[in-house]
Amino acid sequence: MGRVVRGENTGSEEARLGTPLAPLRQSRSFYSLALAQLLKNKIAVIGGLLVAAEILVAILAPHLAPFDPLDQDLKSTLLPPLTAGHLMGTDDLGRDILSRIIYGARISLLVGVAVVGIATVVGVPLGAIAGYSRRFDRWISMAVDVLLAFPGILLALAIVAALGPGLVNVMIAVGVRSMPMYVRVVRGQVLSLKEREFVTAAEAIGVGDGGRLFRHILPNCIGPIIVQATINVGTAILSAASLSFLGVGVQPPTPEWGAMLSRSRLYVVTAPHAVTFPGLAIMSVVLGFNLLGDGLRDALDPRFRQ
Amino acid sequence: MVPVMLGVYTLVFLVMQVLPGDAAQIRAGPGATAEAIENMRHQMGLDKPIPVQYVQYLQRAVRLDFGRSFRTNQPVIDELKGRYITTLQLTLVATAIFLALGLPLGVVAAVNRNSIWDGITILVSLIGISMPGFWLGLLLIWYFSVRLGWFPTFGFESPKHVVLPALTLASYGIAYTARYTRSSMREELMQDYVTTARAKGLRERAVLYGHALRNALIPVVTQAALGFGYMLGGAVVIEVVFTVNGVGRLIVEGILYRDYPVVQGGVLLLALNFVLVNLFADIAYGFIDPRVRLK
Numbered sequence: 257m258g259r260v261v262r263g264e265n266t267g268s269e270e271a272r273l274g275t276p277l278a279p280l281r282q283s284r285s286f287y288s289l290a291l292a293q294l295l296k297n298k299i300a301v302i303g304g305l306l307v308a309a310e311i312l313v314a315i316l317a318p319h320l321a322p323f324d325p326l327d328q329d330l331k332s333t334l335l336p337p338l339t340a341g342h343l344m345g346t347d348d349l350g351r352d353i354l355s356r357i358i359y360g361a362r363i364s365l366l367v368g369v370a371v372v373g374i375a376t377v378v379g380v381p382l383g384a385i386a387g388y389s390r391r392f393d394r395w396i397s398m399a400v401d402v403l404l405a406f407p408g409i410l411l412a413l414a415i416v417a418a419l420g421p422g423l424v425n426v427m428i429a430v431g432v433r434s435m436p437m438y439v440r441v442v443r444g445q446v447l448s449l450k451e452r453e454f455v456t457a458a459e460a461i462g463v464g465d466g467g468r469l470f471r472h473i474l475p476n477c478i479g480p481i482i483v484q485a486t487i488n489v490g491t492a493i494l495s496a497a498s499l500s501f502l503g504v505g506v507q508p509p510t511p512e513w514g515a516m517l518s519r520s521r522l523y524v525v526t527a528p529h530a531v532t533f534p535g536l537a538i539m540s541v542v543l544g545f546n547l548l549g550d551g552l553r554d555a556l557d558p559r560f561r562q
Numbered sequence: 563m564v565p566v567m568l569g570v571y572t573l574v575f576l577v578m579q580v581l582p583g584d585a586a587q588i589r590a591g592p593g594a595t596a597e598a599i600e601n602m603r604h605q606m607g608l609d610k611p612i613p614v615q616y617v618q619y620l621q622r623a624v625r626l627d628f629g630r631s632f633r634t635n636q637p638v639i640d641e642l643k644g645r646y647i648t649t650l651q652l653t654l655v656a657t658a659i660f661l662a663l664g665l666p667l668g669v670v671a672a673v674n675r676n677s678i679w680d681g682i683t684i685l686v687s688l689i690g691i692s693m694p695g696f697w698l699g700l701l702l703i704w705y706f707s708v709r710l711g712w713f714p715t716f717g718f719e720s721p722k723h724v725v726l727p728a729l730t731l732a733s734y735g736i737a738y739t740a741r742y743t744r745s746s747m748r749e750e751l752m753q754d755y756v757t758t759a760r761a762k763g764l765r766e767r768a769v770l771y772g773h774a775l776r777n778a779l780i781p782v783v784t785q786a787a788l789g790f791g792y793m794l795g796g797a798v799v800i801e802v803v804f805t806v807n808g809v810g811r812l813i814v815e816g817i818l819y820r821d822y823p824v825v826q827g828g829v830l831l832l833a834l835n836f837v838l839v840n841l842f843a844d845i846a847y848g849f850i851d852p853r854v855r856l857k
Contacts, residue, residue: 406829406833407794409796417825494692
């Protein structure tokens with residue numbers, strides 16, 4: 257952690273002054289301060305709870321779900337909520353909607369994490385190189401501009417069209433679509449950090465380009481990357497659900513929230529509950545990641561600290 | 563802009579190269595003989611080397627010639643024309659809606675800091691950003707069309723048909739604009755020139771709307787243009803929900819029926835639009851903000 261500028265060690269200063277500095281406040285690291293700040297922010301805590309709830313539901317799905325999410329019962333189709341043990345009713349094939357939503361949490365979380373993984377692994381190094389080297393910046397920034405020239409879900413749609421439907425292809429498509437934002441965030445950070453004194457100092461003691469970039473500059477970009485990744489989980493879940501809703505994403509009978517909505521829209525007149533609950537699930541999860549991301553942005557930015 | 567568009571064209575060409583299935587076979591139709599498929603391949607120019615195909619594709623695509631639809635055998639551009647006008651209408655109405663609702667909401671929230679209006683704005687923008695548009699659309703159809711019978715459930719023939727899809731499409735924009743305007747206006751209200759204006763005895767209305775708002779709107783203009791462009795892409799999902807025959811729905815149908823020239827043409831058309839909108843936003847920014855003009 258010694259290389260992270262904001263978390264500088266105060267030990268030497270202590271020795272110089274000869275008296276112990278106020279111990280508790282000084283010894284807290286940058287991240288424990290950020291966490292304390294985050295916990296003070298009520299809205300961020302609500303977001304964190306929503307996210308934690310989704311993770312728990314996803315892990316405990318087999319224990320929480322009252323029915324098998326794929327079990328059809330053609331004698332009890334489109335039951336309204338609170339009938340025959342179906343808390344949220346059943347869909348057009350008599351499957352328990354609550355159980356499908358519980359298992360759907362697994363899919364959505366998987367998509368969110370995979371997309372962020374793909375986008376980070378590709379986007380962060382590209383952004384770092386673009387910010388550090390003028391020579392590569394032109395090409396990388398141009399590629400980013402091209403990827404961002406497709407409005408909304410269009411790029412993901414084109415990629416899924418080429419790769420075909422399915423969970424993995426949706427992850428790749430949404431991952432490629434999310435990646436440019438990471439490049440931009442990291443590039444901007446590196447551009448401003450590379451002019452700072454600690455980088456010059458590293459150069460002076462003989463650290464090479466790669467060492468300066470990846471060991472000194474990049475660790476200081478982690479804050480903005482965490483914020484970007486958190487919010488991106490939410491938007492990725494939303495995009496993936498949209499693709500599934502359009503019928504080009506995750507295919508039935510997988511209990512995916514967007515695909516559930518796509519099917520139940522045909523019964524919106526007779527069974528509005530089949531439309532209501534999967535949408536609520538998507539919204540609460542996306543809201544959770546958005547709130548948490550906003551809170552993290554404030555907590556990780558010293559300018560906002562009280 | 564030209565290099566970006568060239569990149570877009572190239573990317574779409576590459577994506578189309580990995581498409582599943584043999585285009586000549588799809589075009590020739592089911593049960594076509596091997597000879598017929600070969601003929602079709604030659605006719606479509608698919609037997610030429612990839613670089614040659616690429617150059618020919620660029621030459622045609624620049625002139626908006628995207629080939630013929632596999633399904634209807636009509637030139638893709640003819641299929642796109644009518645659809646494009648529908649999508650444009652939908653997006654323009656949605657832009658008007660999100661500006662008319664989002665801007666005042668953001669301004670009122672910033673001016674009445676920490677008031678009930680501020681709270682409502684934060685809440686509306688949080689929900690609007692997190693809500694899936696297709697879900698909101700379905701709920702609106704269920705409530706306003708099915709239960710109340712105020713609006714038709716699908717189609718795009720009369721002004722009444724436009725209300726619900728445009729509102730759904732605008733929801734994200736309303737949320738985003740409100741949020742953006744709020745923070746932009748709050749920032750301006752903290753500037754020294756606002757204190758000066760107040761100190762010299764200007765009425766509060768003049769301070770707010772004559773001074774602060776004018777500056778706060780500068781970044782909002784760019785965001786509004788981006789929002790318009792972004793909605794061109796968002797319209798894809800909304801058109802499917804409301805069965806509106808726009809470009810987006812054409813693309814989705816094209817994917818499902820493997821009608822690739824239509825997919826390619828639709829995607830290129832929307833991307834070209836988005837790039838142009840962004841260009842205009844940059845130019846407009848220079849006109850509005852003298853600081854940018856000087857550079």
